[in-house]
Amino acid sequence: MEILKISLSDFLAHVNKKIQAGDSKQVGVVPKGSHFVFGELDEAAQLCLDYDVTILPPKKYFQPQREVLVKYAPKDASSYAMVNDCENLTLIGVHPYDLVAIHLMDRAFSEGERDENYMAKRDCSVLIGLYPTRGFEHRFSASMIDPQMPYKVADLMLIKLDDNQLALEVVSKKGKAYLEGAAVAKSDLSEAFLAQARNKVKDSQAFPLGPDKSPAYFKEKYEHPVWEKLGEKCYSCGSCVFVCPTCYCFDVRDEVELSLASGERVRYWDGCMIESFAICAGDHNFRKERGARFRHRVFRKTVTLPEKYQVMGCVGCGRCAQACTADIAGPMKVIKTMKEMN
Amino acid sequence: MSAKPKVAFFDFACCEGCQLQIANLEEDILGLLGLVDLVEFREVMTGTAPEYDIAFIEGSITRKADEERLKDIRNRAKILVAYGQCAVTGGINKLKNLHSDMMEVRKIVYKDKAAMEHLDTYPTRAVGDVVKVDLIIPGCPINKDEFVSIVKQLALGKIPRIPDYPVCVECKLKENVCRYDEGEICLGPIARAGCGAICPSNGVACDACRGTVSNPNKQAMHEVLAKYNLTVDEIIGKINIFAVDPEVSK
Numbered sequence: 001m002e003i004l005k006i007s008l009s010d011f012l013a014h015v016n017k018k019i020q021a022g023d024s025k026q027v028g029v030v031p032k033g034s035h036f037v038f039g040e041l042d043e044a045a046q047l048c049l050d051y052d053v054t055i056l057p058p059k060k061y062f063q064p065q066r067e068v069l070v071k072y073a074p075k076d077a078s079s080y081a082m083v084n085d086c087e088n089l090t091l092i093g094v095h096p097y098d099l100v101a102i103h104l105m106d107r108a109f110s111e112g113e114r115d116e117n118y119m120a121k122r123d124c125s126v127l128i129g130l131y132p133t134r135g136f137e138h139r140f141s142a143s144m145i146d147p148q149m150p151y152k153v154a155d156l157m158l159i160k161l162d163d164n165q166l167a168l169e170v171v172s173k174k175g176k177a178y179l180e181g182a183a184v185a186k187s188d189l190s191e192a193f194l195a196q197a198r199n200k201v202k203d204s205q206a207f208p209l210g211p212d213k214s215p216a217y218f219k220e221k222y223e224h225p226v227w228e229k230l231g232e233k234c235y236s237c238g239s240c241v242f243v244c245p246t247c248y249c250f251d252v253r254d255e256v257e258l259s260l261a262s263g264e265r266v267r268y269w270d271g272c273m274i275e276s277f278a279i280c281a282g283d284h285n286f287r288k289e290r291g292a293r294f295r296h297r298v299f300r301k302t303v304t305l306p307e308k309y310q311v312m313g314c315v316g317c318g319r320c321a322q323a324c325t326a327d328i329a330g331p332m333k334v335i336k337t338m339k340e341m342n
Numbered sequence: 343m344s345a346k347p348k349v350a351f352f353d354f355a356c357c358e359g360c361q362l363q364i365a366n367l368e369e370d371i372l373g374l375l376g377l378v379d380l381v382e383f384r385e386v387m388t389g390t391a392p393e394y395d396i397a398f399i400e401g402s403i404t405r406k407a408d409e410e411r412l413k414d415i416r417n418r419a420k421i422l423v424a425y426g427q428c429a430v431t432g433g434i435n436k437l438k439n440l441h442s443d444m445m446e447v448r449k450i451v452y453k454d455k456a457a458m459e460h461l462d463t464y465p466t467r468a469v470g471d472v473v474k475v476d477l478i479i480p481g482c483p484i485n486k487d488e489f490v491s492i493v494k495q496l497a498l499g500k501i502p503r504i505p506d507y508p509v510c511v512e513c514k515l516k517e518n519v520c521r522y523d524e525g526e527i528c529l530g531p532i533a534r535a536g537c538g539a540i541c542p543s544n545g546v547a548c549d550a551c552r553g554t555v556s557n558p559n560k561q562a563m564h565e566v567l568a569k570y571n572l573t574v575d576e577i578i579g580k581i582n583i584f585a586v587d588p589e590v591s592k
Contacts, residue, residue: 055517238511239514258370325510325531
């Protein structure tokens with residue numbers, strides 16, 4: 001892998017050139033109140049490379065909150081037309097745990113029934129990763145992700161060396177092409193130095209189980225009282241699943257114009273923690289209890305996805321723990337509470 | 343139901359703000375009129391009809407005469423929809439129920455004119471407390487887009503669904519900074535969504551103007567309030583504004 005160096009000001013100047021060229025939307029991390037979000041950059045100076053976590057993960061660009069899939073005229077099957085809108089997009093400053101999450105999303109949307117809408121958006125994207133420079137009290141990603149896995153989806157990786165210098169790992173052809181015309185120089189940095197720079201920020205907690213042991217451990221706890229104990233505090237507000245970078249559940253609705261002459265089939269974000277999520281025909285709800293929903297969500301991350309992909313379904317970003325007003329959602333909280341109860 | 347359902351609008355104790363929302367639909371009014379046959383709506387037209395496929399009721403019930411009139415409408419309507427928070431829970435009119443003596447309420451508002459006969463009133467009741475309600479459209483005022491969507495679904499013969507999840511859902515979708523993170527008390531976790539989290543999106547905590555979800559987690563609310571060193575008493579005033587659910591404050 002080619003490693004380059006660039007000054008921060010030269011990097012921002014390059015991003016500005018991309019913004020002005022206008023052939024790819026440049027998206028980066030920007031402040032929002034006391035927090036951070038991914039947002040479109042009007043100028044590179046808005047870009048924040050020193051952040052803890054964003055409120056929503058970058059999945060919002062690949063699986064939009066509202067996405068038209070089909071347009072149709074009612075009662076006319078020949079009118080049905082697939083809609084697949086996407087635009088060129090560069091995401092700048094994606095932390096490794098979010099890159100791993102994108103890799104998991106890619107697998108979910110490409111294996112078996114391939115989701116053309118998601119995959120088209122991914123194909124139009126350039127991902128520029130960034131090693132975190134700021135800690136986050138709820139993060140435990142070092143214990144959840146394989147450090148090589150971010151490179152499966154990243155096109156470039158940024159390593160902040162100091163306030164003025166960046167190292168650039170060129171991962172893919174797309175990444176190389178993005179740097180065309182940038183004021184980069186060959187790196188003379190040793191691998192030992194880079195390794196240290198990548199791991200500048202340490203997590204304050206670690207999840208004790210990996211994808212090999214986690215499924216069996218949690219399956220044995222299926223009837224554990226922890227689910228009811230934490231579940232009874234759950235608002236069923238869905239915050240934990242909407243902020244989760246590996247949650248991709250959706251609802252599909254047909255929406256007809258007032259004229260009844262045309263309609264759209266639209267996909268919306270949905271989540272298993274919402275009480276109405278599992279309501280099916282006859283108003284039967286197959287996951288009615290808060291505790292059952294709570295267990296289902298944790299099992300998706302610790303049992304189902306690890307069994308399917310041999311990778312933890314949680315990347316340890318800590319967003320759910322922060323977003324949960326009732327302070328129950330974080331996987332670390334589940335483990336701690338289980339231990340306290342035993 | 344005939345090809346175009348006969349639709350009527352009625353109001354009881356309210357500010358008529360919700361029907362104003364409908365009168366203000368502008369272009370969508372024409373589209374709606376293509377879907378339904380409007381037969382009675384005092385605010386926008388003259389005329390009455392003997393029966394209705396869908397009757398929309400705004401306002402709360404505060405007098406014996408209201409009760410009789412509402413029951414008569416119910417008898418003549420196939421589908422009855424309570425729309426606006428006054429009709430759905432009693433709304434802000436229910437604040438007077440905090441007083442046990444209705445004459446005391448009249449004196450607070452009308453002073454020495456309190457004895458006037460037409461001010462006769464009893465404790466506020468929601469429409470659903472008096473007659474069977476088939477569907478609710480919550481909000482103070484109602485959300486215009488939601489109203490149009492519901493009429494459309496009724497006209498298509500569908501069973502309309504309104505959100506039954508907390509405002510937090512829509513607040514997360516808007517990527518708002520949580521009001522609790524800003525040190526405020528927000529009813530979002532128990533409030534019924536459907537507003538697009540309009541208040542938190544503009545930097546103001548949620549007052550639950552659409553009432554609560556059908557199964558609010560009271561226990562969790564109490565524990566969260568305790569975590570922020572607040573008591574239930576401190577938010578009762580907030581909950582009372584829109585007569586959210588007196589059960590929540592217990």
